[in-house]
Amino acid sequence: METVVDATIPTDQFVLEETIERVPDVEFEFVRFAINDSACPVPFLWGSTSQPDRLDAALQNDSSTERVSCLSWDDGRGLYSIDWTERAACLIDGFDETGGSVLDVRGTSDRWMVQILFPDRSTASEAFQAWCDDGINPSLSRVSNLSCRSDNMRGLSATQHSTIAEAFQRNYYNVPRGTTLAELATDLEVSxxxxxxxxxRGHSHLVERMLSESTPAVERRP
Structure with a gap:
């Protein structure tokens, strides 16, 4: 049965520790669904701060990064393209190689927050042990079954839920992907x-629901 795990990781056990120290008000959000079959893990990242120039400099000089480009900046929020160092790439890949699909990764001044969808609790347990073996000690803040709760759709319509479940079962969220969007569309008989x-829309609902459950007074961006 599908299991969603929400966990937190200390900043010193993941990427961009130096940037977070230098720009304490920064908040990061990995752009998960912009990934295709690139060899570079999670190449896009949102960064929000009141000090954009300082953030640019910190990212450029962070030991986690090899190359950083700011693609856009608007209203205190910038989109960055990042080439990670080998060590940082291994840390990020560690979450993609757990048998689950990463739904969300966000960083703040004191922690990284990840949400991962696993096919079952056994796989989630094995992933947790693997993280510990690799020196990452996440704290589990929530473990829930996707389909055994009164609100089991987590804000999704029945169509969105079945589509995401099918994509997950077909390894669409894996890197590299087990199927393409075009192949899924053909099989589901939609454009x-x-x-x-x-x-x-389904991804947006999942992330919004996760944030509303873990963070008070979160407003959805227009």
Whole structure:
């Protein structure tokens, strides 16, 4: 049965520790669904801060990064393209190679927060042990079954839920992916654009629900 794990990781056990120390008000958000079959793990990252120039400099000089480009900046929030160092890439890959699919990764001044969807609790338990063996000691803040709760859709419509479940079972969220968006669209008998929009809305609902459960007074961006 599908299991969603919410966990937190100390900043000194993951990437961008130096940047977070230098820019204490920064908040990071990995752009998970921009990944295709690139060899570079999670190449895009949102960074929010009141000190954009300081953030740019900190990212450029962080020991986790090899190359950093700011693609856009608006209203205190910038989109960055990052080439990670080998060590940082291994840390990030560690979450992609756990048998689950990473739904969300966010960083603040004192911790990283991750949400991962696993096919079952046994796989989630094995992943937790693997993290500990690799020197990462996450604290589990929430472990829940996706389909055995009164609110089991987590804000999703039945169509969104079934589509995401099918994509997950077909390893669409793996890196590299086990199937393409075009192949999924053909099998589900919908257009490429319709499937893309359905997944995007479903992902947005999942992240919004997670944030509303873990962070008070979170407002959705327009």
């Amino acid at each position: 490429h654009q319709a499937l893309s929009e359905r997944l995007r």
